[in-house]
Amino acid sequence: MKVRIISALLLLPVFFFVIIYGGLITRLAVIAITLISLYEFTGAFNKSGIKLTNFTLYILSILVMGPNWANLWNILPVALFVLVFMESILLVFNKRKIEDISVSALSFIYITVALSSIIVIRNNNFEYIWYIFIFAWATDTFAYFVGLTFGKNKLIPSVSPKKTVEGGIGGIFGSVLISSLYAYYVHPENILIVIIASILGSMISQMGDLFASSFKRKIGIKDYGNLIPGHGGMLDRIDSIIFTAPFTYIFVYLVNVL
Incomplete structure (x- = not known):
């Protein structure tokens, strides 16, 4: 419990700086958190035998969150389609299973799409x-x-x-x-x-x-x-x-x- 509280207190100044400063700092911080979270989430599934194409998830997440899109929400459906399409190619050639594609799509929606909300709200509200x-x-x-x-x-x-x-x-x-x-x-x-x-x-x-x-x-x-x-x-x-x-x-x- 003591270690937990100390860690939280040490991270609080960084958190406030990232949110208040905004702009590129907030965007880079959210990207970093997204990539780390994807790594942890997909890594857990990889241990259970589900094969995920982490590189594709990382690249699409960066392309979605990196540029200062006028409307980020218009980009997300396109990115999700690209992800599913690329995974489907692997499925056709028996390199992936349906479960692999499903968890890849879930990972993108669960982490990338959800966390992108932080960037949208910080920029507009x-x-x-x-x-x-x-x-x-x-x-x-x-x-x-x-x-x-x-x-x-x-x-x-x-x-x-x-x-x-x-x-x-x-x-x-x-x-x-x-x-x-x-x-x-x-x-x-x-x-x-x-x-x-x-x-x-x-x-x-x-x-x-x-x-x-x-x-x-x-x-x-x-x-x-x-x-x-x-x-x-x-x-x-x-x-x-x-x-x-x-x-x-x-x-x-x-x-x-x-």
Whole structure:
């Protein structure tokens, strides 16, 4: 626990610098996180016998996130098609199986598409980007301490034995509390929709954590890596953010529309 807290405190200044500075710095940081996460995710599957073309995933992710596209979302379907097409060539020549192609497409959608939301929101709606991390980290922090203090009823023990119903509820409370405080000072006119979004965002954050844990259970690994002391791999640290990032994009879109 002590190592986990120290690692988080050391990374916080880097995190704030990357998000606040924006531009190329944010873009490069998101690309680096994406590539590391792809490496960890596909590496876990490679150990289970599924063959993935990591090089293709890396190149497409860089091509999607690297240039300053006018509309990044227009590029993503094209990149996904290119990925599936290239994998299909390997399938035709019996170099890959259907499972390989499916997991390659999943890896791109799950990691690259999801994390690209950070770049889009940072470029267009800076004041809302913090919700990506509030939904994830406030939930994670409050869920941990509430679960540690009051947790009795297991949430889904077959997936994550330590998570409790009480912790899950505490996580939702934490997400609502921190999100509401931020909204009160930054855009109080949207506080009601922020409260609703923070409840959903917390639930989605917890689902992201459980989703990543489900893969680890099925593959038979404890962590995706050991890059960050006390946290495991990069993917172990951002599994919730992978879900809250696209959710926050949807939230921002609805705020602008409504």
